[in-house]
Amino acid sequence: MNKFDVIVIGGGIIGLATSYYLLKSGKKVALIEKNEFGSGASCACDDAIFFQSKKPGINLELTIDSIELYKSLSDELGIDLELENKGGMVLIEKEDHLKVMEDFVKKQKKFGLKVDILDRRDVIKKQPHIRKDILASTYCKEDSQVNPLRVMRGFISKSKKMGLEIIKNNIIEIKEKKDGWKVLLEDKKTVESEFVVNATGAWASEIGKMIGIDIPIVPKRGQIAISEAIPSLGETNAWSAQYIVTKIAPELDRNQNEVYKRLGIGFALSQASTGNYIIGSTREYVGFNKKTTYEGIQLILKEAMALFPIFSKVNVIRTFAGLRPASEDGKPIVGEVEGKKGFYIAAGHEGDGIALAPITGKVVADLINGKRVRYNIEELNLKRFKY
Amino acid sequence: MCNEIICRCEEITKEEIEKVIEDGAQTANEIKRFTRAGMGLCQGRTCRGLVERLIKEKTGIEPQNIVPSGYRQPVRPIKIGQLGLKNEQN
Ligand SMILES: Cc1cc2nc3c(=O)[nH]c(=O)nc-3n(C[C@H](O)[C@H](O)[C@H](O)COP(=O)(O)OP(=O)(O)OC[C@H]3O[C@@H](n4cnc5c(N)ncnc54)[C@H](O)[C@@H]3O)c2cc1C
Numbered sequence: 001m002n003k004f005d006v007i008v009i010g011g012g013i014i015g016l017a018t019s020y021y022l023l024k025s026g027k028k029v030a031l032i033e034k035n036e037f038g039s040g041a042s043c044a045c046d047d048a049i050f051f052q053s054k055k056p057g058i059n060l061e062l063t064i065d066s067i068e069l070y071k072s073l074s075d076e077l078g079i080d081l082e083l084e085n086k087g088g089m090v091l092i093e094k095e096d097h098l099k100v101m102e103d104f105v106k107k108q109k110k111f112g113l114k115v116d117i118l119d120r121r122d123v124i125k126k127q128p129h130i131r132k133d134i135l136a137s138t139y140c141k142e143d144s145q146v147n148p149l150r151v152m153r154g155f156i157s158k159s160k161k162m163g164l165e166i167i168k169n170n171i172i173e174i175k176e177k178k179d180g181w182k183v184l185l186e187d188k189k190t191v192e193s194e195f196v197v198n199a200t201g202a203w204a205s206e207i208g209k210m211i212g213i214d215i216p217i218v219p220k221r222g223q224i225a226i227s228e229a230i231p232s233l234g235e236t237n238a239w240s241a242q243y244i245v246t247k248i249a250p251e252l253d254r255n256q257n258e259v260y261k262r263l264g265i266g267f268a269l270s271q272a273s274t275g276n277y278i279i280g281s282t283r284e285y286v287g288f289n290k291k292t293t294y295e296g297i298q299l300i301l302k303e304a305m306a307l308f309p310i311f312s313k314v315n316v317i318r319t320f321a322g323l324r325p326a327s328e329d330g331k332p333i334v335g336e337v338e339g340k341k342g343f344y345i346a347a348g349h350e351g352d353g354i355a356l357a358p359i360t361g362k363v364v365a366d367l368i369n370g371k372r373v374r375y376n377i378e379e380l381n382l383k384r385f386k387y
Numbered sequence: 388m389c390n391e392i393i394c395r396c397e398e399i400t401k402e403e404i405e406k407v408i409e410d411g412a413q414t415a416n417e418i419k420r421f422t423r424a425g426m427g428l429c430q431g432r433t434c435r436g437l438v439e440r441l442i443k444e445k446t447g448i449e450p451q452n453i454v455p456s457g458y459r460q461p462v463r464p465i466k467i468g469q470l471g472l473k474n475e476q477n
Binding site for chain 2: 036037038039043149150152153156157160166168227228274292294297298301304305311312313314315316317318319320
C-alpha cells in the first residue's frame with residue numbers, strides 16, 4: 001500500500017526538516033524529490049544564521065527559536081552540524097550606508113537583538129586584514145553558522161531510520177480526493193495521503209499550478225566562490241552594508257553602479273570549519289538557470305579584494321550557484337492553503353532557509369498535528385497575497 | 388577495517404563513503420556534498436572514478452546510469468589577484 005499520513009514534496013533543507021519533525025511526532029511520511037537532495041538552494045548556499053539581516057518581526061522571531069532547535073539537533077541527529085557562534089559584522093564603507101545601518105540597528109535593539117556599531121579602530125581589532133580606510137561596522141555576537149550539508153545528511157539518515165520513505169521521481173499529477181490527496185508519479189505509481197506539504201523551494205509555484213493555485217515565489221540566483229583552506233583572517237564572519245541595503249532597503253540603493261545593481265552584488269564572507277572561505281554572492285532573476293557566470297564571480301571576488309586586499313593572494317578552487325526561493329514580500333509562505341484542506345506550503349525562504357529550516361519544519365508539523373503555535377502564523381499564510 | 392583513503396585531498400575513507408550511500412546518497416554529487424569527497428584542492432580529479440565504482444558496488448546501479456558529479460569553474464585553482472581585476476573601488 002502506498003498510503004501515508006503526509007507526503008512532503010521537495011528534498012531541500014525545508015522538506016527534510018519538515019519530514020523529520022513529522023516523523024518525530026509519529027506520522028508516516030513519504031518524501032518525493034525529483035532531482036538530487038539539495039540540488040536547488042540547500043547545497044549551494046552560505047552557512048549563516050544571520051540575525052542582523054532580519055527585519056525585526058516574524059523572521060527574526062523565528063530565527064531566534066530556530067537556533068535553539070539547532071542547538072539540540074546535533075545530539076538528536078547524531079552528527080556534528082558544525083554549529084558555531086563567531087558573531088557577525090556588517091562592514092560599512094559609505095556615509096549614506098552608515099545612516100541606514102544606524103537606523104536599522106536602532107530598530108533591532110528595540111526588538112531585543114544585541115547589536116552595536118563599532119568605529120574604525122574597533123573594526124580593525126576584530127578584522128586585522130580589512131582595508132585600512134573602512135568607515136565603521138556593526139557587530140552582533142549572536143550571529144552564527146551551521147553546515148547545511150551536514151544538516152541535510154543528518155536529517156536524511158535519521159529520518160530513514162525513523163521510517164521515511166524516499167521517492168526519487170517526477171510528479172505528473174496531484175489530485176484532491178474526498179479525504180486527502182493522490183499523487184501520480186512518472187513511473188505510473190501513485191501515493192496517497194491525508195496531508196501534502198509543498199516544500200519545493202523555487203519550484204513551489206509549479207506544484208501550485210497542479211492544484212490550481214498561484215504561489216508568488218520565483219528563483220533568485222546566487223553565485224558563490226570557494227577559496228582554498230587558509231588560516232582565519234578575522235574574528236567574525238562579515239557582510240558588506242551593501243548586502244543589507246540590497247536586501248532590506250532596495251529603494252535606498254538608487255545610486256549604485258548599473259552592473260552591480262543588475263547582478264544584485266552583496267558581499268558575504270564566511271569561513272567554513274575546514275578553513276575554506278565562502279565568498280558570496282549575487283541576487284539575479286534569470287529563471288531556473290543555475291550556471292555561474294564569469295562576470296558574476298569576478299565582481300564578487302573584486303568585492304572580496306577591495307574589502308580584504310590579502311585575498312588577491314588566495315586561490316579560488318570552486319564556484320557554484322543556487323536558486324533562492326524568493327517570495328513577493330521577502331517572507332516565507334508557511335501554512336495550509338485556504339480551500340485546499342490538508343495541502344500545506346513551506347517555501348519561499350529566499351536567503352534565510354538554512355537559518356529557518358528547523359523552526360519551519362517544527363511549525364508545519366505542529367500545524368498538521370493540530371497544535372497551537374505561538375507565532376502570528378497567519379502572517380505567513382498564502383492568503384496574505386490576496387488583494 | 389577498510390580505512391582506505393578514497394579522496395586524498397579531504398582524507399575521506401571508503402568506510403565513510405559507504406556509510407553515506409547506506410544513509411541514502413545515490414549520486415556522485417550527493418556523496419560529494421555529504422562527505423566532502425571531491426571538494427578539495429584537486430576537485431575530484433583523483434577520486435571521481437573511485438566514488439563511482441563504490442556506488443556501483445553498493446547499489447548495483449550500472450556505471451552508465453550513475454549520475455556523475457558536476458564539473459565547475461575554475462578548472463584549476465587560481466589566485467584571485469590573477470583574475471584580471473584591478474583592486475579599486477566601484
Ligand atoms: C548563494 C546563496 C546563499 C545563501 N546563503 C544563506 C545563508 O547564509 N543562510 C541561510 O539561512 N540561507 C541562505 N540561503 C538560502 C537557502 O539556501 C534557501 O533558503 C534554502 O536552501 C531553501 O531550501 P528549500 O528546501 O526551500 O529549497 P531547495 O533546497 O531548493 O529544495 C527544493 C527541492 O525541491 C525539489 N523539487 C522541485 N520541484 C519538484 C517536484 N516537482 N517534485 C519533487 N521535487 C521537486 C528540488 O529538486 C529541490 O531539491 C542562500 C541561498 C543561496 C542561493
